[in-house]
Amino acid sequence: MAYEYSPPGLYVPAFEIEHRLQGIQEMMVQDGFEGALLFQNMDRFYFSGTMQPGILFLRPQEEPILFIRKNIDRAREESSLERIAPLASLRDLPAAILEMDVSLPQTLGLELDILPAQTYLQIEKLFPSAHLLDFSVQLRRCRMIKSAWEIENLRQAARMTADLALAVPSHLEAGLSELELAGRLESFLRHKGHQGYIRTRGFNQEVFYGHILSGPEGVRASYIDSPSGGLGTGPAFSQGAGFKKLRPGEPISIDYCGCFDGYIVDQTRMFSLGTPGPEVLRAYQAMIEVQELIKDRTQPGVTGDQLYHWAVEAAARLGHRNHFMGSGAARAAYVGHGVGLELDELPLIAPHFSWSLEENMVFALEPKVILPGIGLVGVENTYVLTRQGLESLTTASEDFQIV
């Protein structure tokens, strides 16, 4: 595609939406869902191409209906769906469905993983004869396999992080605070068209671009599910960049997301001001080795669980048994995670994730280790799984950059 950080001005193409609907409708038939109601922003966007507020009603055999609470004109402009109807309130939904000559479903799928309890209880009353079932696994499974169009968007996002890695050295200065560095790098990304906001699906997960962490303070475990933590700006935002100033010789880990047209890639690169201690460079080399080992072995058919255990074993063999992916109770229970419209998509590269990995899954792998008293060291790339194995979308040099 021709655009380079220019306004994409592209709506999600009709063929994308059709393909996605076909996939989810097949799952509905297979798993016995007569209908499903989608409320969450990215679920609705994925199947309709618009974020205008409302509810998307899916059925296994018929055209979906997009009910819109406001800005129906913008919804019609952005979405290629045929049936778009106004809906003032959730209360009116059963009548609105019946009005469109559609019968009410007896088994109704809902996003139980994130739908507010209050809305769930209201739907229970509005559809008294329907059996309400969790539909989030089907939705997440469908969104897990990326199309060529999605992978192209992810490649564009990865160009942002490649450029970012090149730009970092010119912004690094001893005495600069992590927050000041964050401001410079975020401004750089906004200049490239970054939407700023990084979405997560999980309740209570909060992400802001990513983490800039330097020195021993960077290994403080945070409240989010991540191997990295940091001081943050204080107890009210106790993760990521903080007021701490960059010091010579300490590892500086920059784990930032690129984002293009909603699609996110995740990348971590290491920097330092002056040469760090040899244990830092050795640990980094070990994490690169862990990464290469996983890359060598990964092909369609292996499971996230297998990858995770390969990584943990390789790290242990290389001397990092105790602090790989964090320490003690704060150890992150994964070494990778799916990315796409959200940062916490499937698959998980984690224990007990027993689904076979398939072609066109996209996920980040982030082998990282804590060096107590020194800092966080590691690498992260976002990959697409092809028939031949893992292809890295993130292309920034993996050299530990000493500035």
Added chain:
Amino acid sequence: MAYEYSPPGLYVPAFEIEHRLQGIQEMMVQDGFEGALLFQNMDRFYFSGTMQPGILFLRPQEEPILFIRKNIDRAREESSLERIAPLASLRDLPAAILEMDVSLPQTLGLELDILPAQTYLQIEKLFPSAHLLDFSVQLRRCRMIKSAWEIENLRQAARMTADLALAVPSHLEAGLSELELAGRLESFLRHKGHQGYIRTRGFNQEVFYGHILSGPEGVRASYIDSPSGGLGTGPAFSQGAGFKKLRPGEPISIDYCGCFDGYIVDQTRMFSLGTPGPEVLRAYQAMIEVQELIKDRTQPGVTGDQLYHWAVEAAARLGHRNHFMGSGAARAAYVGHGVGLELDELPLIAPHFSWSLEENMVFALEPKVILPGIGLVGVENTYVLTRQGLESLTTASEDFQIV
């Protein structure tokens, strides 16, 4: 307080937590709650001082118990609560409560407005004899009245937005995109210690600092509940700053949040490159008049509903009946909203909000009008209600700044 954008390094003081607990426990007695479970980040933080993941168990007459899933050391450091206990999984909660010599409550309050349905259904099974009730109104009502300590944090946040307004003119340039301007201003705010992330409670609400909107494109209605919208970066993030370039003479509205130690203030100021049309300046003057009229009349005892109607009537009298706070179905159903740890707190300055406003409530008022074909024009300040009326925390000059 002495600090100025420096690391606060302050934990939420014990006297704050005690005072807050006393308030919510009185409500529990009054409204008949034998217990309440708090899951949401800011609800837990507000009553414990830490965001480390877990569940806060409140009872009307006894010490609360903070159950922590991970990072219990950091939780103990950040929180002044006495009873902090580890909890590996929600499944273990009833046993963990009984182990602490506490009986299981028969009426259990939950944050039904935002608690995921899946968690709700799990609690239903874990506490089969408990009556599960919505506790979110009590929580939001408690958080609505700010303490002197909170107001001091809000004043610090307002110093950021005052400085921001002073800095804007030096960053404005014709031909700069809204996104590029956003990057510069966000970097400025990070330099001042801004946490970046702006929290909302509402499901599907997404905020990123705020909105920079210029010219006619700035009035496109967005998916969030706001009078302002904008193109955003595309259909996947269709609000706020976009690729549009700043043009001479058009209104540029900068609606950005300051944030200090988690506390948010909301401020909008107007700018233009060269003199805008007289209708822009007239509309701005009208919005200032609407604001002043509300300010003159507001004192403890009036309702949010009254304020809203005063504003709508004043705007209509000044010639802005049709496009005040947006147009048609996209009109925002409010003229103000509470702020604090989240951007969508209570009170609402909105129709049907019939609670009497009380001393130490903090809310933003944002009379704004759409001039079709021209742009969005308006003003926004964050106020604390005192015995004498509204005091503005945001202190930036309200002059329409022509650069």
